Amino acid sequence: MNEPTKTISVKRRKLLQLSPLVLFAGCDYSAKGNVDSFLTSFQKFTDWTQEKIFDPNKLATEYSDEEVTPIEGFRVNGYDTDEPDIDMENWSLTVEGLVKNPGEYSLEQVQSFPKKVMNTRHCCVEGWSMIPKWGGTRVRDFMKSVGVDEKAKYVAVECGDDYFTCFYMPSFLHAQTLLCYEAYNKPLSLQHGAPVRIVMPTKLGYKSAKWLNKIIVTNEKPGGYWEDQGYDWFAGI
Amino acid sequence: MNNTEKEFHHPPIIRITHWLNAIALLIMITSGLRIYNASPIFDFRIPSVFTLGGWLAGARQWHFFGMYLFTVNGIIYLLYNLFTKHGRETTLFRKKDAAGIIPMMRYYAGLQKEHPPQRKYNALQKSAYTVVLLLGFGGILSGIAIYLPVQLSFVTALFGNYDAARVWHFLFMGALVLFTIGHLFMVVISGWSNFLSMFTGWGRKYSEPPTL
Numbered sequence: 001m002n003e004p005t006k007t008i009s010v011k012r013r014k015l016l017q018l019s020p021l022v023l024f025a026g027c028d029y030s031a032k033g034n035v036d037s038f039l040t041s042f043q044k045f046t047d048w049t050q051e052k053i054f055d056p057n058k059l060a061t062e063y064s065d066e067e068v069t070p071i072e073g074f075r076v077n078g079y080d081t082d083e084p085d086i087d088m089e090n091w092s093l094t095v096e097g098l099v100k101n102p103g104e105y106s107l108e109q110v111q112s113f114p115k116k117v118m119n120t121r122h123c124c125v126e127g128w129s130m131i132p133k134w135g136g137t138r139v140r141d142f143m144k145s146v147g148v149d150e151k152a153k154y155v156a157v158e159c160g161d162d163y164f165t166c167f168y169m170p171s172f173l174h175a176q177t178l179l180c181y182e183a184y185n186k187p188l189s190l191q192h193g194a195p196v197r198i199v200m201p202t203k204l205g206y207k208s209a210k211w212l213n214k215i216i217v218t219n220e221k222p223g224g225y226w227e228d229q230g231y232d233w234f235a236g237i
Numbered sequence: 238m239n240n241t242e243k244e245f246h247h248p249p250i251i252r253i254t255h256w257l258n259a260i261a262l263l264i265m266i267t268s269g270l271r272i273y274n275a276s277p278i279f280d281f282r283i284p285s286v287f288t289l290g291g292w293l294a295g296a297r298q299w300h301f302f303g304m305y306l307f308t309v310n311g312i313i314y315l316l317y318n319l320f321t322k323h324g325r326e327t328t329l330f331r332k333k334d335a336a337g338i339i340p341m342m343r344y345y346a347g348l349q350k351e352h353p354p355q356r357k358y359n360a361l362q363k364s365a366y367t368v369v370l371l372l373g374f375g376g377i378l379s380g381i382a383i384y385l386p387v388q389l390s391f392v393t394a395l396f397g398n399y400d401a402a403r404v405w406h407f408l409f410m411g412a413l414v415l416f417t418i419g420h421l422f423m424v425v426i427s428g429w430s431n432f433l434s435m436f437t438g439w440g441r442k443y444s445e446p447p448t449l
Contacts (some may be wrong), residue, residue, distance in 0.1 A: 039298040047300045053388050089299055110416065121399060126293065127276035196321045202387050230294035232301075237387050 002154050027098035043232060056170040060201035063119040069130040071184050073138065076191050077205070078125060082206075084160035084190070084211040097217035100147025107195050109227040110182055113137040113145070117185075118176060120201035123237050125226075134199045135182030140173040148173075148217055157198060160211030165224035166233070167200075167207065169217075176201050178211070204235040245388060246440040248323065255435055261310055262417070263287065264303035265376075266443065271296035278403055284338040304380060311373050318370075326380045327357040330367035334360045372409055379406035 014212055031156045091103040117135040158164045171177070180199040188194040193210025200207050206226045216222070227233045244347075247255070267289035274282050275293045279362030290296030299334065318324035342347040345361070358366065382393040382402035396402035424432055434440030 039295075039302055042302045043298050046305075051387065055388060058388055060388060074443070120388070123399065127272065127278070127383075127403060204244075226294070230298065234299070236386060 024213075036044070039197060040230070041051040042172075042233055043230075045233055047234040050206065050232070050236040054168075054171065054176055054202070058202075060120050060176055062197060063120065063131050067131055068119045068184075073130055073191070074132050074183065075098050075124075075128070075130055086160035086161075086190075086194070086211050088190075088195060088215075093196065093212060094202040094214040095146050095217075096214065098149040098152040098219070099118050099143075099217050100149075102146075105146070107143075107181070108139055110142060110196055111181060115182075116176075116178060118178075118184075118201075120176060120199075122199075122201065122205055123232065124205040125235070133184050134178055134180050135185065136178035136180035136196070136199065138216050139198070140174065140175065140181055142179055143173060143215075152217045153219050154217075154222055156216040156218060157210050158214040158216070160213055163209055163211070163225050164222075165207055165209050166222035166227065167203075168234070171200065171202060171207075171236070172198070173200055177178070204232070204237055206231065243439045244442045246434045246436055247438045249438070250313070250317050252435055252438060254310050254317070257306065257310045258314065260304050261307035264299055264411065265307055266414065268296040268299035269406075269410060272300060273407065278400075278407060304377070304384075307373070308377055311370075311377070325439060326371045328363065328366050328435060330360075330363040334363050336360075338364065365416065365419070369413070372412050374415065375407065376413060377408040379409055382406070 093110055094104050096102050108211070114137075115135055116138050117133065119131050119133050121129050121131050122127050123129045150169060150173065152169055154166060155169060156164065156166045176199075178199040179196050180193075181196050183189070183192055188197060193212070196212045197210040198208050198212060206224075224231075227235075260403050267287060270283040271285075274285075274288065280355050288296065290299045303384035319327045334350065336354070337353060340349060340353040341361045342353055369434055378392060379396055379402050383399060383406055386393040386399045386402070393399055393402055396405045419421045430441055
């Protein structure tokens, strides 16, 4: 008569012994949620500090031609698509939002400004970097010509591969932010974002969006492909 | 050895900053190794089990939280050691400690039986605790060099360039890991009472040096 009771009690004890594990698992789950939300909030703080540190007049180092990364080292990151939805023949850049002259601008119009050539370091968020020879139109020249409202806070850009990203206006109008259409004195290749990409040496590489299709000037804070997944919104360097 | 004789070792601010530093360093190293794995500078990757953050974005969030904890906590610790009598006399290496280095080395090498007289820390401990402060500072400075190579380009220039600063940052981390291993080894051979003193503040009388 004693045996079954014993068995049951042992089972119950075992079960009770396990219960803290169940509780712990529960705690662990909610703790992870709390940690994630804490880190996300803290990231808003680091983004804020980066915005304060950012000096719109501070230029990234421009390297000599000897220091330029050889063209074999002109890297493409692993997330790029092979077939961006870009019509090279009829490409145009759409400008929307808080500008005097919204509309579509042709490649010729984009290229009609003084060309800036610069050897600046492209720093990927992964840690690698390279110094390509970029060439293009200063974003500030183009944006002034379309009558940008410089008091607007944000700029969002959209790309041919469904990529999108975003900037504060002062970063976007920085003297070294390019509507880049050349690399190494040649038209940008498709894999590097042809016909026009952003190059922004004051930010991590994921802000230098390829296959640019659209620029939207806005006062509502936009998101970005990586930014929405946990990467820094400001991404200054 | 008379274990009942105790002496006050660690004021609260030292105990608090010590343990916060331990947490901060653990966060910085494990999240940093995850960031390292995204684009290794050497010919190896770190097994995921030693890393924090799950993926690059998570690791960066941890790293940039940890850097504030590590830096602010480190500054408080440094200020205490620089501007209080207790801190200056016990932890930081000063000129007059130089004479104690050779005797302590001889003692540890077994060439000298008598433990040289000491107060809280001997000359070698003071060297270690002072050097580790410099290593922490180097870690922070090389971190700034790769965090803000445009806005604070003069910091990056101290290390040569961006890529060199990444290597320096990794080396400072490695040196801090080596220090921590040595530190933990000394904690183990110094015994339980010494370990507890970093929680309670009270430990063995200074006049009784640890026996090996």
